[in-house]
Amino acid sequence: MSDNERIDRDFNLRDDEEKKAFLEQTWCDQCQEVNLGMVEPEEYELNDIIFIEGKCAKCGHIILTEITDDEF
Numbered sequence: 117m118s119d120n121e122r123i124d125r126d127f128n129l130r131d132d133e134e135k136k137a138f139l140e141q142t143w144c145d146q147c148q149e150v151n152l153g154m155v156e157p158e159e160y161e162l163n164d165i166i167f168i169e170g171k172c173a174k175c176g177h178i179i180l181t182e183i184t185d186d187e188f
C-alpha cells in the first residue's frame with residue numbers, strides 16, 4: 117500500500133448547492149483572481165485529504181481545491 121495513492125471520488129454525488137459553490141468559489145493562480153469559476157471538476161482523495169481539481173473557466177489553468185472539512 118502506498119501513502120500516495122489517489123482514490124477517485126464522484127463529484128456528481130454531491131448535492132447541487134455544494135457543486136455550485138465549489139465550481140464558483142475558486143482561486144486561480146494564473147489569473148490571480150477569485151471566483152472566475154471552474155470547469156471539468158474531478159474529485160479524489162489523497163493522503164486522507166479530499167481534493168477537487170478542475171480548470172479555470174477563464175484561462176484553463178489547473179485549479180486545486182483542498183477540502184479541509186472533515187464532513188466528506
Ligand SMILES: [Zn+2]
Nearest residue numbers: 144147172175
Ligand atoms: Zn485563470
